[in-house]
Amino acid sequence: MTAHPTSSRQYPVAKSDTEWRQQLSPAEYRVLREAGTERAWVGEYTDTETEGVYRCKACSAELFRSTTKFHSNCGWPSFYAPSESDAVELITDRSLGMVRTEVRCASCGSHLGHVFEGEGFPTPTDQRYCINSISLDLEPASER
Ligand SMILES: [Zn+2]
Numbered sequence: 001m002t003a004h005p006t007s008s009r010q011y012p013v014a015k016s017d018t019e020w021r022q023q024l025s026p027a028e029y030r031v032l033r034e035a036g037t038e039r040a041w042v043g044e045y046t047d048t049e050t051e052g053v054y055r056c057k058a059c060s061a062e063l064f065r066s067t068t069k070f071h072s073n074c075g076w077p078s079f080y081a082p083s084e085s086d087a088v089e090l091i092t093d094r095s096l097g098m099v100r101t102e103v104r105c106a107s108c109g110s111h112l113g114h115v116f117e118g119e120g121f122p123t124p125t126d127q128r129y130c131i132n133s134i135s136l137d138l139e140p141a142s143e144r
Contacts (some may be wrong), residue, residue, distance in 0.1 A: 009089065013059040013108035020029035024058065031132050032058050032110040035095075035102070039074025043133025047071065051141040053083070057134065063087050064131070066141075068121055076113065076130045080123035088129075090115065103129055111136065 016022070020033050030036040038055060045054070054064040054077075064079045064087075072078035082088045086106055088135035093114065103112045113131035 007124075009109065011107060011109040013061075015108070017073065020058070024122065028057055028134055031134050032112075035093075035111040036132075037113075038076075038132045038134050043076060044135040045077040045121035045136060046075060047140060048077070048138065050138060053139045054131075054136045054139075055078075055139055056105040056108060056110060056112075057137050059105060060137070061105055063105060063121045063128070064117075065110065066138075070121065072121060072128055073129070074128070074130060077133055077136065079129040079130040079131065080121070080127055082129065088112065103131065105135075 001066045017033070021029055024032060031038055049066070051066045051079045053062050054066070055061060056063055062083050065083050070078055070080060070081045089104045089109070091102045091104060091105045100114045102112060103115050105112060112135045113129065115127055115129045117125075117127040117128065119128055
């Protein structure tokens, strides 16, 4: 697969393809390392309202918090902002004949989803980080 465009960035968490395949399930690998997309509405966190922190499934870096999660009715977990602006890397994605902005984990370079803006959602940023559930691990606030 060549769907995942290469980035010039050196990520703090760097693993070989073999190591990622050993660590991740085939479904996780397909999304995180090959920029796949899970089907709408099947994800574990699509409408989750649990308070907590969403971490990268691949490297456990904190990416999003439940406080910025909102119901977009799009079928994937949606956030209006990352936990920290440098927690994610944004890359122009010209695959599938569209120009979109890909969202990756800034720590390990794994694919998370895409970010859209100007859709009119009543959020502080009018951005929608449309993230695959399978790319995330929710750490509930009650267990911290
Ligand atoms: Zn990561």
